[in-house]
Amino acid sequence: MAIRSFSYSIHPYDLEKTLESGQSFQWIRTAPHAWESVVERDWVRVSQPKARQILIETTAKNAALVDQLSGYFQLDIDLKRVLTAFPKDPLVGQALRARRGLRLLRQDPWICLASFLLSSTKQIVQIKEIVHLISTRHGNPVAHPETGEMLYGFPDAARIAQEGEQAMRSCKAGFRAKYLYGCARSIAEGTFDLEALREMSLEEARLKITGLPGVGPKIADCVLLFAYGFDRAFPVDVWVHRVLQDYYFHGKQVARTTMHQFIMDYFGDHAGYVQQYLFDYIRSLSKAEWRRMVEDPARPTISK
DNA sequence: GGGATGCCTGGATG
DNA sequence: ACATCCAGGCATC
Numbered sequence: 266m267a268i269r270s271f272s273y274s275i276h277p278y279d280l281e282k283t284l285e286s287g288q289s290f291q292w293i294r295t296a297p298h299a300w301e302s303v304v305e306r307d308w309v310r311v312s313q314p315k316a317r318q319i320l321i322e323t324t325a326k327n328a329a330l331v332d333q334l335s336g337y338f339q340l341d342i343d344l345k346r347v348l349t350a351f352p353k354d355p356l357v358g359q360a361l362r363a364r365r366g367l368r369l370l371r372q373d374p375w376i377c378l379a380s381f382l383l384s385s386t387k388q389i390v391q392i393k394e395i396v397h398l399i400s401t402r403h404g405n406p407v408a409h410p411e412t413g414e415m416l417y418g419f420p421d422a423a424r425i426a427q428e429g430e431q432a433m434r435s436c437k438a439g440f441r442a443k444y445l446y447g448c449a450r451s452i453a454e455g456t457f458d459l460e461a462l463r464e465m466s467l468e469e470a471r472l473k474i475t476g477l478p479g480v481g482p483k484i485a486d487c488v489l490l491f492a493y494g495f496d497r498a499f500p501v502d503v504w505v506h507r508v509l510q511d512y513y514f515h516g517k518q519v520a521r522t523t524m525h526q527f528i529m530d531y532f533g534d535h536a537g538y539v540q541q542y543l544f545d546y547i548r549s550l551s552k553a554e555w556r557r558m559v560e561d562p563a564r565p566t567i568s569k
Numbered sequence: 570g571g572g573a574t575g576c577c578t579g580g581a582t583g
Numbered sequence: 584a585c586a587t588c589c590a591g592g593c594a595t596c
Contacts, residue, residue: 385592439577
């Protein structure tokens with residue numbers, strides 16, 4: 266099987282930080298700076314041989330898939346321009362320095378939705394394991410072009426609808442199996458159109474997608490940000506909630522609406538991008554480092 | 570409409 | 584060892 270290579274000169278881009286930041290769960294690390302997966306029906310390897318180079322290797326023959334991969338990895342985004350729109354405060358500054366080169370991907374809506382349905386109260390390694398199990402048991406087989414080893418893509422909605430809830434449970438999905446199956450059915454039957462969300466405003470899309478079983482505000486915003494590119498979607502999980510409350514609201518409890526208003530006003534047009542930097546950064550801090558951060562007298566004061 | 574509680578399950582914590 | 588807690592939420596009451 267022929268492998269085609271595409272090299273991109275790009276900077277700043279940190280592939281490791283990007284693929285290991287918990288936005289996508291299907292890439293398997295095969296070398297210090299290389300990851301592999303199956304996209305559509307093709308094997309793909311993405312690597313960063315040099316600081317300013319991204320290399321994509323694939324068995325795909327059609328140009329469409331190559332375009333798709335360039336979109337997936339967001340190779341055309343002017344990251345520097347995005348970063349200049351971030352708010353200027355000590356925490357964001359630290360996160361920017363610590364996570365230089367982190368990018369948001371642009372994933373396939375169905376796989377992204379399925380991944381985040383499976384993410385509830387699970388840690389990243391466990392989410393990866395479930396995604397991997399579902400893929401190997403129910404996905405399309407693709408031979409590795411170098412080793413011949415079998416790899417499997419994530420199954421589409423129709424396939425999961427056909428396999429049923431129990432099959433998902435036996436892939437360790439637990440109570441999430443019901444949601445995954447429910448969403449798969451709606452999508453496979455055509456009751457729910459994932460593509461239609463592309464034409465909607467963020468608010469419309471959020472309203473629509475939270476109508477799916479198991480999709481609340483957090484998962485909705487993850488999918489809207491990571492798959493549809495709604496740059497103002499801002500997933501608030503326990504970590505981010507902790508930052509917002511402890512750092513920006515000085516430990517005070519605030520209403521959901523107040524928090525939401527603050528997010529939109531303060532983080533701006535690329536709020537979702539800021540969120541990813543903050544999320545990834547704060548998870549790496551020790552308790553002591555975190556305490557130092559929230560006690561920083563230079564941290565911003567929110568005036569309402 | 571904010572605040573508890575159950576849901577699967579594996580790994581961490583005591 | 585063994586119990587208990589809790590993890591990147593959601594639905595329900």
